[in-house]
Amino acid sequence: MTFDDTEEIVQLRQRIREIITTDLSPDFLRRFVVDEQWQETATMFCKRLARERLLTFAWPEEYGGAGASIWEQTALREEFWAHHEPRGAQYMGVNWVGPAIMHFGTPKQQHQHLPAIAAGDEVWCQGFSEPDAGSDLASLKLSAARQPDGRFLANGQKIWTSYAGFANWCFLTARTSVGSRKQQGITVFLVPMNRAGISVRPIDSIMGPNHLNEVFFDDVVLEPEEILGELDMGWAVIELVLRHERVGIARYARSDKILGDLWKIVQATDGAGASELRGRVAQALVRARIARLLSYRTLASSESDGTPPQPSVARIASTLLDQHVAELAMDSVGGSALDPDPEAWHGGWVEDAWRYAKSATIASGTTEIQRLLASRSLVNGG
Amino acid sequence: MERLWPDEALDFEAAVVGALSRLGGVELARRCEAQPELRDVELRSALSELGLFDLDVHGSAVEAAAAACAMLAAGAVACPWPLVQQLSVPAAIRDRVDRVYLSDRELGRAEHLDLGGRAVALDVVSGEVRDLAAFGSAVHAPLDPFGVPCELGSLVDEELNGSVGAHVVLAAFWVLGALGRARDLAVEYAKERRQFGTRIADFGAIQWHLSDLALAHDSLWELASFSLGRMGDGRLLPADSLALQLTIAESARAVMNHAHQVLGAIGLCEEHDVTLLDRHIQPLVRRPCGASRILGLLVDEISRSGFDSLYPVDATATA
Numbered sequence: 072m073t074f075d076d077t078e079e080i081v082q083l084r085q086r087i088r089e090i091i092t093t094d095l096s097p098d099f100l101r102r103f104v105v106d107e108q109w110q111e112t113a114t115m116f117c118k119r120l121a122r123e124r125l126l127t128f129a130w131p132e133e134y135g136g137a138g139a140s141i142w143e144q145t146a147l148r149e150e151f152w153a154h155h156e157p158r159g160a161q162y163m164g165v166n167w168v169g170p171a172i173m174h175f176g177t178p179k180q181q182h183q184h185l186p187a188i189a190a191g192d193e194v195w196c197q198g199f200s201e202p203d204a205g206s207d208l209a210s211l212k213l214s215a216a217r218q219p220d221g222r223f224l225a226n227g228q229k230i231w232t233s234y235a236g237f238a239n240w241c242f243l244t245a246r247t248s249v250g251s252r253k254q255q256g257i258t259v260f261l262v263p264m265n266r267a268g269i270s271v272r273p274i275d276s277i278m279g280p281n282h283l284n285e286v287f288f289d290d291v292v293l294e295p296e297e298i299l300g301e302l303d304m305g306w307a308v309i310e311l312v313l314r315h316e317r318v319g320i321a322r323y324a325r326s327d328k329i330l331g332d333l334w335k336i337v338q339a340t341d342g343a344g345a346s347e348l349r350g351r352v353a354q355a356l357v358r359a360r361i362a363r364l365l366s367y368r369t370l371a372s373s374e375s376d377g378t379p380p381q382p383s384v385a386r387i388a389s390t391l392l393d394q395h396v397a398e399l400a401m402d403s404v405g406g407s408a409l410d411p412d413p414e415a416w417h418g419g420w421v422e423d424a425w426r427y428a429k430s431a432t433i434a435s436g437t438t439e440i441q442r443l444l445a446s447r448s449l450v451n452g453g
Numbered sequence: 454m455e456r457l458w459p460d461e462a463l464d465f466e467a468a469v470v471g472a473l474s475r476l477g478g479v480e481l482a483r484r485c486e487a488q489p490e491l492r493d494v495e496l497r498s499a500l501s502e503l504g505l506f507d508l509d510v511h512g513s514a515v516e517a518a519a520a521a522c523a524m525l526a527a528g529a530v531a532c533p534w535p536l537v538q539q540l541s542v543p544a545a546i547r548d549r550v551d552r553v554y555l556s557d558r559e560l561g562r563a564e565h566l567d568l569g570g571r572a573v574a575l576d577v578v579s580g581e582v583r584d585l586a587a588f589g590s591a592v593h594a595p596l597d598p599f600g601v602p603c604e605l606g607s608l609v610d611e612e613l614n615g616s617v618g619a620h621v622v623l624a625a626f627w628v629l630g631a632l633g634r635a636r637d638l639a640v641e642y643a644k645e646r647r648q649f650g651t652r653i654a655d656f657g658a659i660q661w662h663l664s665d666l667a668l669a670h671d672s673l674w675e676l677a678s679f680s681l682g683r684m685g686d687g688r689l690l691p692a693d694s695l696a697l698q699l700t701i702a703e704s705a706r707a708v709m710n711h712a713h714q715v716l717g718a719i720g721l722c723e724e725h726d727v728t729l730l731d732r733h734i735q736p737l738v739r740r741p742c743g744a745s746r747i748l749g750l751l752v753d754e755i756s757r758s759g760f761d762s763l764y765p766v767d768a769t770a771t772a
Binding site: 074149153324327328330331334335338346349350353354356357359360361363364365367368371383384387388441442443445446447448449450 | 636
């Protein structure tokens with residue numbers, strides 16, 4: 072039984088860290104800002120990755136990927152997330168939009184989108200959540216009504232849509248009919264964001280501007296050939312996407328990196344409370360190791376039989392760790408942590424990490440839903 | 454990354470489960486708690502026949518895995534025998550030392566010390582090895598059912614390299630055996646027990662207890678498996694052992710508390726296995742020191758030697 076990286080993965084990590092150090096400024100690596108300049112840097116970075124065949128590292132070679140193993144992909148995810156996800160919005164296209172198009176797309180859709188994603192030319196946003204359909208995604212209401220000419224007319228609203236302001240394409244879920252179950256009658260469309268009738272309104276949030284958006288669809292014309300998969304059968308596409316998202320972000324990797332910095336800070340701290348802080352950081356280091364191991368368990372099961380087991384326990388561990396470490400960082404640095412100036416002490420990353428971590432237990436399935444799934448898995452098996 | 458358990462280890466676990474089951478399972482622990490002399494009569498030969506006493510955790514990876522699997526089986530029924538202490542003794546000195554107990558400057562009681570044989574205490578900080586002798590007769594205590602008052606003797610010249618790590622890893626799997634059984638009992642009850650016309654497993658509050666229980670159990674499982682792998686490679690560092698020891702304490706507290714809460718009053722009764730398992734794991738969880746002290750030792754160790762992670766903590770670096 073061994074849990075260590077192979078020599079190939081050790082070398083891969085070194086290669087990625089070198090690219091990150093070479094191509095990104097320390098300023099970029101300290102903060103998770105989403106603005107045009109940040110997006111431009113991310114785009115350039117993705118093009119570099121594309122040239123090195125690291126952007127679509129996990130994809131099969133026939134689609135321009137490198138056919139990387141699940142553990143190589145994991146090392147990539149860890150390194151990027153630990154360094155503030157320099158792929159920007161591209162991770163969505165690479166991680167689940169591309170694979171969904173490979174699985175459900177027509178040859179024309181595959182030809183149109185896969186090379187563009189592999190080259191780092193397309194940014195996608197996820198048109199899933201709506202004001203009345205969050206965790207209960209199947210209750211979505213945005214309608215795409217079929218017209219006499221065979222096209223569809225979309226009306227409705229999406230919300231909490233990350234990167235919508237920068238995206239070229241939307242992976243849109245819409246209701247095309249009403250079935251006996253709410254999962255029936257949903258269709259997925261691949262829609263260009265410059266289509267007439269689509270408007271984006273950024274929502275300022277505690278994470279900063281542009282993380283969250285509302286997207287409005289007013290009489291937006293959708294073409295039949297933009298359907299991914301079958302009409303009214305979009306839930307199957309969504310399930311595949313959610314399976315790709317199930318492992319979740321490698322949040323523990325950034326927590327691990329922050330804790331390394333925190334240890335240096337608390338080691339240099341003395342006086343009242345210093346000893347307690349060191350204890351809390353040590354305890355968090357153990358939690359980070361456990362969160363990583365739990366995530367590896369999910370991946371290992373997925374590798375052995377192709378079916379990811381219930382991954383909720385790993386996700387709960389990772390998201391709670393994210394917030395715990397962010398709070399610990401704020402506590403360790405004290406009042407000076409509130410200064411967001413990159414030139415300030417610790418580069419302002421502490422307050423940035425704290426604000427961003429607020430979303431950890433909400434995004435991509437709330438902790439409440441994860442707990443429900445973990446419990447169901449125990450009670451019902453599987 | 455290789456995470457599969459060797460078939461031989463799983464087969465051995467099944468053999469231990471079978472043997473302990475034939476002896477009465479948890480009922481054996483109840484009988485022995487009431488009549489401690491039954492341990493020698495009913496258990497010693499059965500465990501010996503299984504080959505349990507011959508396992509060398511520092512031998513092959515398969516043997517180490519088999520020992521961990523045996524601990525799971527023993528912990529699940531609170532097997533009243535000091536297997537952790539016995540298998541932590543390096544094979545090379547088993548002709549002179551029968552059991553090793555961890556101490557932290559002192560040790561007031563030790564489990565099953567009245568079974569005879571030579572016992573030594575290994576200090577987790579200084580590494581000193583001392584003879585350990587019973588001091589008076591066993592006095593039953595609910596949370597230390599087989600504890601015997603003891604005193605540290607003179608320093609002895611025995612090499613116990615790797616025994617702290619082995620002790621902690623074996624204890625982790627023993628406790629996991631008990632926690633896994635407590636989890637199963639809580640889940641079974643949540644599925645069967647009906648209140649307000651529905652099974653309690655359908656209530657959100659119960660579901661939260663079960664998910665937090667699963668998180669605590671699985672956390673210890675993963676860290677124990679990781680530590681077992683490192684022990685097999687000879688790379689289990691003192692900080693790794695302390696991290697595992699800390700997690701034993703935290704997971705045991707969390708799993709047992711959630712299990713009790715799901716089970717309600719029935720889980721508090723002596724006739725219920727969860728109460729017995731909760732009581733019987735306490736010596737392995739609490740000795741040689743509590744979670745706060747372990748954390749303090751971990752801080753000292755990280756300051757001295759760092760901590761391995763994706764971005765390893767450098768002991769000497771400061772901001």
